[in-house]
Amino acid sequence: MIMSKNAYPKVNWRKDHLYKYESYESFVAKFCILNLLTVKQFQKIWNRKFQTNQERVKFIENVLKESPEIIKTVFLMPQDILSKNIIINKRLGLKYCNKCLIMGYHSLFHDKVWLEICPIHKCLLLQEKILPNTTYPTITLFEKRVITLIKFYRKNSLKNNNKEINLKSIEELSDWLENISYLYEKYIEISHLDNMVVKYTLNSKEKLFSFCHFILPPNDNLLDLFPYDIGAMKNVYTLSEIASYELKKLINIIPLQHFLIFYQFYCERNSENLSKEFTNYIKESIVKILNLHQESICLWSDKAYVGKWEYFEVDFYFHNNLYKVCIFENLLEKINMDWLSMNKNKKQDLDKLYSIYYKCKKLLIENNMMTIFNENDFLQKINLNFSTELLSFFDFILYELAKNYIADIYRFLKEEVYAHRVTSRYFSTTYKFNSMNRIYLKYEGNQYVLINSHSAEEELNDLDKEHTILKD
Amino acid sequence: MQNKIDSRHPILTQEYAIFTPPMQRMINIIGDWIDHKVCGGYIYGPSRFGKSRTVKWYLKQELEERFKSYLPMIVWIRRDSIMTEAEFWNQLLLASNYDLLDIHKPKNRIIARSIFEERVKTFASYADCNYAVLVIDEAHEVTLKEWKWLLGLQNSLDYSGIRLSVFSIASHNILYQPNYLSRTGNPHIAARFFAADFRFSGIKKIEELHYILQSYDEDSEWPEGSNISYTQYFLPISNISCKLSDYTEVIWRAFEDLFPPELNNRIRNKVPLEIPMQHIALTVEKFLRIRMKIDDIERFDKVDFWLDIIASTGFSKHIQMIANPV
Numbered sequence: 099m100i101m102s103k104n105a106y107p108k109v110n111w112r113k114d115h116l117y118k119y120e121s122y123e124s125f126v127a128k129f130c131i132l133n134l135l136t137v138k139q140f141q142k143i144w145n146r147k148f149q150t151n152q153e154r155v156k157f158i159e160n161v162l163k164e165s166p167e168i169i170k171t172v173f174l175m176p177q178d179i180l181s182k183n184i185i186i187n188k189r190l191g192l193k194y195c196n197k198c199l200i201m202g203y204h205s206l207f208h209d210k211v212w213l214e215i216c217p218i219h220k221c222l223l224l225q226e227k228i229l230p231n232t233t234y235p236t237i238t239l240f241e242k243r244v245i246t247l248i249k250f251y252r253k254n255s256l257k258n259n260n261k262e263i264n265l266k267s268i269e270e271l272s273d274w275l276e277n278i279s280y281l282y283e284k285y286i287e288i289s290h291l292d293n294m295v296v297k298y299t300l301n302s303k304e305k306l307f308s309f310c311h312f313i314l315p316p317n318d319n320l321l322d323l324f325p326y327d328i329g330a331m332k333n334v335y336t337l338s339e340i341a342s343y344e345l346k347k348l349i350n351i352i353p354l355q356h357f358l359i360f361y362q363f364y365c366e367r368n369s370e371n372l373s374k375e376f377t378n379y380i381k382e383s384i385v386k387i388l389n390l391h392q393e394s395i396c397l398w399s400d401k402a403y404v405g406k407w408e409y410f411e412v413d414f415y416f417h418n419n420l421y422k423v424c425i426f427e428n429l430l431e432k433i434n435m436d437w438l439s440m441n442k443n444k445k446q447d448l449d450k451l452y453s454i455y456y457k458c459k460k461l462l463i464e465n466n467m468m469t470i471f472n473e474n475d476f477l478q479k480i481n482l483n484f485s486t487e488l489l490s491f492f493d494f495i496l497y498e499l500a501k502n503y504i505a506d507i508y509r510f511l512k513e514e515v516y517a518h519r520v521t522s523r524y525f526s527t528t529y530k531f532n533s534m535n536r537i538y539l540k541y542e543g544n545q546y547v548l549i550n551s552h553s554a555e556e557e558l559n560d561l562d563k564e565h566t567i568l569k570d
Numbered sequence: 571m572q573n574k575i576d577s578r579h580p581i582l583t584q585e586y587a588i589f590t591p592p593m594q595r596m597i598n599i600i601g602d603w604i605d606h607k608v609c610g611g612y613i614y615g616p617s618r619f620g621k622s623r624t625v626k627w628y629l630k631q632e633l634e635e636r637f638k639s640y641l642p643m644i645v646w647i648r649r650d651s652i653m654t655e656a657e658f659w660n661q662l663l664l665a666s667n668y669d670l671l672d673i674h675k676p677k678n679r680i681i682a683r684s685i686f687e688e689r690v691k692t693f694a695s696y697a698d699c700n701y702a703v704l705v706i707d708e709a710h711e712v713t714l715k716e717w718k719w720l721l722g723l724q725n726s727l728d729y730s731g732i733r734l735s736v737f738s739i740a741s742h743n744i745l746y747q748p749n750y751l752s753r754t755g756n757p758h759i760a761a762r763f764f765a766a767d768f769r770f771s772g773i774k775k776i777e778e779l780h781y782i783l784q785s786y787d788e789d790s791e792w793p794e795g796s797n798i799s800y801t802q803y804f805l806p807i808s809n810i811s812c813k814l815s816d817y818t819e820v821i822w823r824a825f826e827d828l829f830p831p832e833l834n835n836r837i838r839n840k841v842p843l844e845i846p847m848q849h850i851a852l853t854v855e856k857f858l859r860i861r862m863k864i865d866d867i868e869r870f871d872k873v874d875f876w877l878d879i880i881a882s883t884g885f886s887k888h889i890q891m892i893a894n895p896v
Contacts, residue, residue, distance in 0.1 A: 105640055105696070108669030110688040112695045132688050133670055134681050143670060163696070 107161045109133055116164045117203050118171045119268050123192075123240070124204035125172060127247035137241040137248075171272070172206070178272075179279035180212045183306055184298050191228040192243045195219055199250045203263050207271060212303050215323050217267040267319055274316050281313045285538040285549075286354060290499045291362075291436065291451070305551055309536065312549070335494055335548040341487040342546045348484075351461050354539065358499075359451055360458035361492050364480065366440055376497040380437045383504045384430055390511070391426040429507055437500065491548075498537050498550045575862075580792055581800055581855050587620075587627035588785045590847055591778045592771050596624050597632045599768045600737060604633065604641075604703060609724065610763035612709065612738040614745055615770030616892035620847035621739050622647075622707055624770075629705070642693035642702040648711045655679040658716055662686050662704075666693070687723060687730075694732050701733045709738030714751070717759045724762065736763050742892075772844030776822045779850065783815040786854055804858035812867050814854060817876070821853065824876035830890050845885075846892075852883040 110132040116125060130140050148154045155173050158164050193209050195216035207213055208223055216223055228242045237245075298306045307324045310316075316324065337345060348357060365374055440451065462468035462482070471479040482489065538549045580586035596613055603611050615621055625645055634641045646665035653661070659682035663671050666689045671677065677685065690702045704720075706712060720736055727734045738744065748764035751757065773779050790800040801814050825845050856879050861870070869875050 106642075106667070106693055107696070108667055110668075110685065110692045112692065113698070132692070134677075134685050134688075135670070 107163065109161070111162045113163065115202075116158070116162070116168050116172060117205075117263060118168050118265050119175070119205050119207060119272060120172050121204050121206040121209055122172065123209075123244050123247055126244045127204075127251055128202075130244065130248055131251055137244045141241075175206065176279075178210070178275045179282055180275065180303075180306060180310070181210060182279075184212055184303055186211055192226045192246050193223045194226065194247075194250070195221060195223055197221060198263070199247075200254050201263050202251065204247060205268055207268060212307075213323065217271050217320070217323055218264065220322055270317065271320055271323065274314065274320055278310050278314050284542075285313070285540050286349075288354060288358065288495060288499065288537045288539060290503055291359060305536070309538070309551060312551075332550055333547050334498060334550045335491065337491055337546040337548075338487060339544050341485055341491060342541075342544060344485060344488050345491070345546055346541070348467065351465055351467075352458050356454045356458055358492065358495065359454050360462075362437075362496065363440060363451075363455050364482065365496075366438075368479070374493050374496070376493060376500040377438065379497060379500050380433060380504070383500075383507075384433055387426060387430055387433075387507070387511075425511075429511075433503075433507065436503070495537065495539075495548065498548065502537065502550070575804070576793075579800075579803060580790075581804065581858055584851075584855070586790070586800075587623040588782055588790070588847075588851070589628060590620060590773065590782055592773070592847075593620060593624040593628055596621070596768065596770055597629055597636075600629065601633055601636050603735065603737065603766055604637070604701075607701065607733055608735060608766050609733070610736045610738070611766035611768070612740060612744055612747075612764055613768045613770055614740050614742045616772070616844075616846065617741050618846040618848035618888065619770055619772050621770050623847070625705060625707055625739060639699075640697040642690075642697040642699065643705060644690070644693065644702070645705045645707065647707040648709060653713075653716070655715075655719060656682055658719060659683045659686050663689065666690075683719075683723070687726060690723075690727055690734055691730065691732055700731055701735070702727075704734060704736045705739065706736065707739045710740040710744040710747070712738070714754075714756065714759070717751070717756075717763060721759060721762060738763065742769075772846050773850060774842065774844055776818060779822055779845070780815055780818040782847075782850060783813075783818055783821070783854070787813045787815050800858065804862055812861075812870065814857070817870055820871060820873055821876050821880075824873050824880050825849075825885065827873065827877060828880050828886050830886050830893075832890075844889075846888060849880065849883045849885045849888065853879050856882065 109129075111129070112132070115128060126137065126140055129135070130137060133140075135143070144154070148157060151173065155169055158169050158173070159166055193213075194204055195208055195218065197219045198204060198208065198216060205217075207217060214223055215221065226246050228239065228246065311324065348354075352360075365377070440448075459468065459480075463470070467483050469481045469483060471481065536551050540547045540549060575582070577583075599613070600611075613621060630641055630643050630645075633643070644662070644666045646662055649661070656676060656679040659679055660671065660676040663677070663682055663686055664673070666686065668685065668689060676682070690704075694700055694702045724734045724736070748760040751760040751764070773782065786799065787801045788799055791797065792800065792803060826843060829843055853876070857870075860879070861867075
């Protein structure tokens with residue numbers, strides 16, 4: 099017997115109609131077209147018939163007779179590393195490649211916010227805007243996206259589904275992303291204070307691409323898809339093997355992020371540590387920002403307060419008070435609290451920072467990494483039992499973090515304040531700095547390497563130029 | 571002998587089929603039609619000869635063996651005599667084993683028709699060809715309107731590059747249909763769906779009967795995998811093995827004797843002896859049941875014994891009924 103009883107699917111479908119890395123919306127659109135279903139009907143049937151994703155996959159494999167290899171790329175694809183690291187506030191619409199749609203194909207990559215060029219045809223991806231529907235408010239965004247695809251497919255594609263689609267570049271892209279997500283895990287991301295989870299914004303995606311380029315350079319075929327500066331990432335410090343061993347031991351006990359918080363407190367408490375490189379850098383930056391403060395930019399000098407800016411300036415009054423906030427003074431206060439006097443930090447959750455500090459202290463003592471002198475004294479002195487190289491490495495990390503931090507402030511001034519985007523009165527709580535410049539630590543061949551994506555000087559110089567123009 | 575007869579045995583439930591030479595001829599002719607991409611043909615023959623059993627048990631499998639590939643075939647048994655278009659397409663969808671059809675909420679005619687069209691394309695697609703076959707059993711019930719709907723479907727599929735062949739299986743009263751259709755202004759339907767024909771005959775030769783009885787003795791099996799043929803399952807009390815095929819001659823003579831005498835006298839030349847498969851099956855089934863209770867196997871060699879069994883199956887009356895319309 100050649101054929102089993104159920105050789106033909108019990109629903110309408112075409113043999114090998116599912117392509118590798120096809121979007122779920124595309125599958126649904128094809129299914130709806132062939133079975134004359136509405137998207138709502140499809141969802142109802144689909145959810146009633148199958149409880150789990152596994153059951154769905156089984157159905158597609160056994161009934162629609164699609165190959166497991168293809169099914170895996172459509173229904174069991176994990177979120178890619180780029181989408182994971184980019185904040186997506188809302189999905190604007192359906193992105194597609196017109197040439198692919200004509201061939202009956204819409205890839206899940208086409209719809210990614212970070213992709214602008216079709217990997218197959220190397221043409222710009224188009225976007226179908228899906229506006230909120232007030233007439234039929236019950237239609238979900240997913241339904242709208244599928245309906246849009248159905249319209250496209252009805253127009254042209256399903257007639258021409260015999261055409262072979264060359265999915266080589268899509269496969270390459272997927273492999274590249276998979277490799278990167280594997281390599282990405284080897285990097286420890288370091289941020290300032292406790293800002294642990296900070297994703298890239300769409301505007302800063304170039305930084306993320308640069309980092310991906312740095313981790314694993316894509317082949318020439320994929321280079322067109324990510325035409326971004328790839329020189330931004332730099333190995334800034336390579337720790338010696340002995341110090342790396344010390345650091346590894348430390349990281350096994352305490353997360354590096356937490357240790358850096360502890361270390362910042364430690365530097366602040368030990369007066370001899372006050373003239374560290376990073377503190378000097380912060381102090382210099384404060385002076386620079388202070389110099390940038392001027393009437394034409396300061397929001398405090400809006401129409402309602404014409405003339406008062408100078409008045410208060412002369413009388414040495416601070417612009418900040420309970421009712422009115424000056425961006426520059428607020429920024430200076432923030433920098434001061436984050437870097438120079440953390441005890442006064444109101445913006446960060448100080449309790450949390452302190453609990454981290456004490457936890458670290460306890461763990462360090464237990465593991466003989468720290469010694470306390472004058473234990474009973476109120477002004478007890480602590481000493482870290484690390485090599486000089488490692489200690490200076492911590493300073494260096496903080497220095498790099500400080501550079502990134504200041505760069506973010508400059509970016510804010512440039513993009514928001516100088517561009518006059520901040521129209522209403524500024525309150526410190528309304529703006530959060532999303533760091534675009536990341537610092538990563540990588541363990542490679544028994545050595546730790548510090549990598550920074552930031553080039554602070556450029557941004558600072560840009561602002562200085564702008565400043566001079568304004569002054570003139 | 572089996573200690574206890576299982577009531578699920580096919581001989582008792584009559585859920586089985588024995589492959590016969592006429593079945594082989596019918597399958598061969600449909601295979602040839604598929605080879606030549608004939609757009610429509612009909613197979614006719616008196617009722618109870620085994621046409622439907624051929625379709626149900628053997629047609630698809632045997633043709634797949636012949637073509638060494640999947641056969642895109644939908645078998646529809648035309649049940650009701652009155653049907654709307656929506657019902658018609660819904661019935662076809664059910665016949666095609668369509669899973670998304672809720673029998674309580676049948677689809678409207680336009681949707682059902684489009685889905686069925688896609689269904690045919692699905693079948694063709696999964697068979698890697700541009701060809702599909704629709705077999706309609708009890709096709710004598712199909713009305714002119716329904717032929718027209720099928721014609722429309724065939725045309726639109728043709729436009730999409732899919733060839734649909736419609737093969738009708740019907741009793742011999744379908745014979746008048748091509749003539750009737752062409753005389754009533756529908757010659758295109760006659761030309762499309764009645765382009766070829768084949769008469770499904772009964773068992774005409776003693777060799778054929780012998781072949782069938784041998785199948786009971788050797789080629790049948792129940793339970794599956796047990797290697798016990800139907801004849802072996804119903805062994806007599808004495809446990810003496812006696813094969814059905816040993817009685818071929820005496821059975822054949824009994825059938826000949828029971829052939830209605832009036833047909834012999836008046837129109838003998840027109841009506842040759844043709845045994846419906848059903849009466850052979852009923853005879854065998856009855857014999858197997860009786861044999862279990864009888865020790866004296868010599869009785870089975872006598873014609874009178876077989877005459878009694880065959881007469882109880884209503885053979886003579888059936889032949890009279892089916893012979894008259896011809």
